[in-house]
Amino acid sequence: xxxxxxxxxxxxxxxxxxxxxxxxxxxxxxxxxxxxxxxxxxxxxxxxxxxxxxxxxxxxxxxxxxxxxxxxxxxxxxxxxxxxxxxxxxxxxxxxxxxxxxxxxxxxxxxxxxxxxxxxxxxxxxxxxxxxxxxxxxxxxxxxxxxxxxxxxxxxxxxxxxxxxxxxxxxxxxxxxxxxxxxxxxxxxxxxxxxxxxxxxxxxxxxxxxxxxxxxxxxxxxxxxxxxxxxxxxxxxxxxxxxxxxxxxxxxxxxxxxxxxxxxxxxxxxxxxxxxxxxxxxxxxxxxxxxxxxxxxxxxxxxxxxxxxxxxxxxxxxxxxxxxxxxxxxxxxxxxxxxxxxxxxxxxxxxxxxxxxxxxxxxxxxxxxxxxxxxxxxxxxxxxxxxxxxxxxxxxxxxxxxxxx
Numbered sequence: 250x251x252x253x254x255x256x257x258x259x260x261x262x263x264x265x266x267x268x269x270x271x272x273x274x275x276x277x278x279x280x281x282x283x284x285x286x287x288x289x290x291x292x293x294x295x296x297x298x299x300x301x302x303x304x305x306x307x308x309x310x311x312x313x314x315x316x317x318x319x320x321x322x323x324x325x326x327x328x329x330x331x332x333x334x335x336x337x338x339x340x341x342x343x344x345x346x347x348x349x350x351x352x353x354x355x356x357x358x359x360x361x362x363x364x365x366x367x368x369x370x371x372x373x374x375x376x377x378x379x380x381x382x383x384x385x386x387x388x389x390x391x392x393x394x395x396x397x398x399x400x401x402x403x404x405x406x407x408x409x410x411x412x413x414x415x416x417x418x419x420x421x422x423x424x425x426x427x428x429x430x431x432x433x434x435x436x437x438x439x440x441x442x443x444x445x446x447x448x449x450x451x452x453x454x455x456x457x458x459x460x461x462x463x464x465x466x467x468x469x470x471x472x473x474x475x476x477x478x479x480x481x482x483x484x485x486x487x488x489x490x491x492x493x494x495x496x497x498x499x500x501x502x503x504x505x506x507x508x509x510x511x512x513x514x515x516x517x518x519x520x521x522x523x524x525x526x527x528x529x530x531x532x533x534x535x536x537x538x539x540x541x542x543x544x545x546x547x548x549x550x551x552x553x554x555x556x557x558x559x560x561x562x563x564x565x566x567x568x569x570x571x572x573x574x575x576x577x578x579x580x581x582x583x584x585x586x587x588x589x590x591x592x593x594x595x596x597x598x599x600x601x602x603x604x605x606x607x608x609x610x611x612x613x614x615x616x617x618x619x620x621x622x623x624x625x626x627x628x629x630x631x632x633x634x635x636x637x638x639x640x641x642x643x644x645x646x647x648x649x650x651x652x653x654x
Contacts, residue, residue, distance in 0.1 A: 283424035292418030294390030307356040309338035359385035425572040433473040435503040466568040487519035502551035504535040579645035584612040
């Protein structure tokens, strides 16, 4: 397809080719920010036994009636947290117990320490403490029952998930394999270090940008270096990629209409299948998606701002989709513009870097400054030239590792 596509159509094409990766079992210590491949349920209940919710005394039924309540004989055994010794309380008896301690057999209530009066080996419990609905006993499985769902398939596992999984008997977690992503930057003017700089050359900043962004989308990146703007060098790179084991390849540069923009031709000559090469949006008018064998290939424009935007809107969601995430697009919300925005060209969708804030109960957004790091991207649909302050616009949050959305 050579004609420009709307972004939702591009997403559909990518989704049709983004085949789920296989799974692997990892230890729970390695499961953070991995995507669950199957539904994860509690193997054991929480708590795993009837436990005390307070420091105090566990009491059995009955007890001797006294003027203020009831009195219980304190036995010599105690139930501290961590003790596995089974204690039996007969009628009219009590024992000292700590928060988290296992409630003795026959115990019907835990009375908090502050409600108890201990004297002569006996504990007196006032009537109001005996009448409380709260017994301060957490029953086995009261918090989490065996079989309760803890995380659905496609969930990015957060620290809280790992705590629940560990507490309920999990040691190994089945997750999707991380996508292996190779990336390279094309441009005869690019160099890798400041020591190589002379007038006419510049640092390949996209190498560092992609190296940082790819892990945010839970994938593993490998820097394949810089490729000169020649058919020979680009063809050699794509030939090498055919025998590599990457799930995804990302390139930057070489996608314009200029004399030295040769990436698409080199990709095609290497046997690549172009599925689209242009989007109805800026940036993205020159963005390629295709296949090289089983590898998904994204050809992005060279400007770092375009790379950052397209990683958020197109490439990153594809990396998440490969790992089974159902809602893999950026988080969208409405916000009010803090400033007037004039669109010089309103023929296509524009996405501009923005800074999101909250004031007076509203989400507010402004254009990011030249050296500011975007917290979101503002969508300006085609057909409108002027956006006044307080205009409502849609914004997409810049992806952050928490956003399992």
